[in-house]
Amino acid sequence: MPTITVTSLSKSYGRVHAVQDLSFTVRPGRVTGLLGPNGAGKSTTLRAILGLVKPGSGAALIGGHRYADLPDPPRTVGAVLEATDFHPGRTVRTHLRALCVAGGLPPGRIGRVLAEVGLDHAADRRAGGLSLGMRRRLALASALLGDPPVLVLDEPANGLDPQGIHWLRTTLRELAGQGRTVLLSTHLLAEAEQGADDLVIVDGGRLVAAGTVAELVGARAGLEQAYLDLLGEGR
Ligand SMILES: Nc1ncnc2c1ncn2[C@@H]1O[C@H](COP(=O)(O)OP(=O)(O)OP(=O)(O)O)[C@@H](O)[C@H]1O
Numbered sequence: 001m002p003t004i005t006v007t008s009l010s011k012s013y014g015r016v017h018a019v020q021d022l023s024f025t026v027r028p029g030r031v032t033g034l035l036g037p038n039g040a041g042k043s044t045t046l047r048a049i050l051g052l053v054k055p056g057s058g059a060a061l062i063g064g065h066r067y068a069d070l071p072d073p074p075r076t077v078g079a080v081l082e083a084t085d086f087h088p089g090r091t092v093r094t095h096l097r098a099l100c101v102a103g104g105l106p107p108g109r110i111g112r113v114l115a116e117v118g119l120d121h122a123a124d125r126r127a128g129g130l131s132l133g134m135r136r137r138l139a140l141a142s143a144l145l146g147d148p149p150v151l152v153l154d155e156p157a158n159g160l161d162p163q164g165i166h167w168l169r170t171t172l173r174e175l176a177g178q179g180r181t182v183l184l185s186t187h188l189l190a191e192a193e194q195g196a197d198d199l200v201i202v203d204g205g206r207l208v209a210a211g212t213v214a215e216l217v218g219a220r221a222g223l224e225q226a227y228l229d230l231l232g233e234g235r
Pocket residue numbers: 013016017018019036037038039040041042043044045187
């Protein structure tokens with residue numbers, strides 16, 4: 001299973017240094033949370049890993065390859081971006097079929113991924129009528145179509161209710177338990193503390209700390225205190 005390696009990654013937009021000299025590793029078999037406040041550079045980092053943003057300098061590699069150089073991207077990396085949109089008139093099943101055709105993937109996976117995300121009962125509903133939680137599930141189903149060993153998810157818990165968050169956490173843990181490399185971004189401390197094994201904390205585009213949740217919390221009362229201390233806002 002591939003490792004994600006980000007090495008001295010920098011990306012600027014005009015005068016805004018979105019990511020600055022950022023390095024970290026995401027290991028297979030673990031859920032890794034990329035945690036940081038709004039504007040910390042999380043989405044830019046994930047987009048660089050997915051080949052959607054060209055690094056100013058440094059590299060973001062999956063199994064040693066740039067995304068563009070992966071031999072079979074749809075079967076290697078599943079991605080859920082923050083603003084995932086679906087053609088509103090397409091049904092859940094038709095949406096997944098279109099992705100199979102585009103990615104050269106076998107349509108036989110559709111039933112499997114729908115069951116995996118708990119959407120099998122909604123396969124014939126139109127995407128435009130789905131609730132936010134169901135759209136999140138459909139986005140994850142889309143990412144899983146190629147049975148990829150790597151998952152990259154931008155703020156996957158945004159807008160989910162507590163049941164949805166619990167479902168997401170359990171599902172991502174299962175996927176990591178199968179040996180996959182799972183990287184998600186979040187600014188929610190509870191999601192990071194309960195849902196991730198490893199954390200990479202960023203602020204202002206720079207690395208603040210990286211390690212297991214237990215290592216980062218250390219002797220402190222919880223991740224919230226550790227996070228505030230690390231960001232220099234602690235008591
Ligand atoms: N396409 C772009 N053009 C100009 N500035 C950008 C662009 N993308 C990101 N930025 C800027 O780069 C910085 C980092 O943004 P980014 O979206 O990576 O942060 P984030 O940690 O994902 O934030 P959030 O939690 O709010 O989604 C911000 O200051 C943002 O305004």
